[in-house]
Amino acid sequence: MNNLALLNLNFKKFGAVFLFLLPLALYTQKNDQENQKPDYYYDVLGQVKIGFLVPSAYGNNFISEGYDTWNGVHIDAQIKLRERLLLGLQYQAFKGRVTDQELVGPIDASGITHFFATFGYALLEKRNNFQIEGNVGFGGVTLRNENGFRRFNDNGFAIMANVNFSYRLNYWLGFYLSVQNNWDFWSIERPSELDDIFGKTSFFMPSLGVKFYIL
């Protein structure tokens, strides 16, 4: 499948999730207009996001050149430190099938997991159902490789940056769209000739899903 077809398919999947969330948004917006919201509505302790992840490796590296990546899951949880500051943890997981074993090695498939400690900043006023947040994260990446019945791992250090757009539907529920980029720095011991291929990977990691508010 070429990149354009893959992009089109991912766009359709995003569209399906969006179409599922849209009626919910319209329904709760109608309710909001009818009901005056109390102050404590905005005094959230934290938030949890669970979403559909569409990873896309890019650049000249072993994952972009040697894997066909599948969609995955994005989970993050943050607590509010101050008015606009957020602190939390993020988990992203997806799988990839190896398409070039000459480049990657005889691996059938790999599970790719990112963990981050995240620091966020809310850009808009808190008394606003629409919110924009910027986040950075520091953490790790793990590749769980499958070769028949054998399993072995590759690990590395990872950083990320994202911008989140969210809309609050009611007291506890909203939806979000995240545009994220991950940069991985692998600890794989490799020949110097393979430094470019196995040293770093980059992912564009957009995700779309629901956001739970903890009051």
Place this chain on the structure above:
Amino acid sequence: MKKALFGFCLLTLLAFKCENDIEFEDNQRLLLKAKLIDSESNPFGNVPVKVYATKQYGFDLEAAIRSDFGELIGSGVSDAQGNIAITALKPLNASNVYALINFYDSGFNGFKPGTAPLAFNFINEIDLKDNTYDIESIVLDRIEPFQLNTIRNTNQTDTLQYSWSYNAGVKILGDTDPYFYGGDVRENGFDELLPSEQINTHTFNTIESDTVLFEYNIINNGIVETGQLEIIVNEQSGSFEFEF
């Protein structure tokens, strides 16, 4: 009872499997580099290469060709210039690391017709430097017809009994002993030239860089002469005459 039996079988199977199975090291990649050329130094492109590792000792060529001797750690195909650069996984506690070059998936046939497949066990032959096994050049030999003639010349009374052996199939390099577990790649023949016969001719295919072993006895009421010759194929021009 059935569960217990199933559990016992599973544990036995796992124990047996783990004993010989190769595990891979975390956070490690190897590179296997080589250049495939023919005997006239021309590059050999589009030749399949598979690299295996095993904990087992010795070298069982027949099992290796069946992909039943160790685990695949890397595979690839040479480019148009004959270059190979295969990313491989790093095996733990391997006794043999070997490459099978120019093989079909199974059997002793060459992927390239007329060219001998090659088995190279390089674990004790090539140092791992910078996580790289650099094999440099590997010559893939042609398989050529060879004619062995026994000719009666001055001796008109004695019988010549003789045998010959030749490599019809696989070129072996490195720390491999194809005789250790079977998998003998050499073929044998036996014949005699009676006093009533002037010439015998035998034609067979063999590897151009290999040798034909020729052993003979000249008999006349007992052995009057015995001998052994090692004929280097590419020093002959397609045939060898033994005259007596």
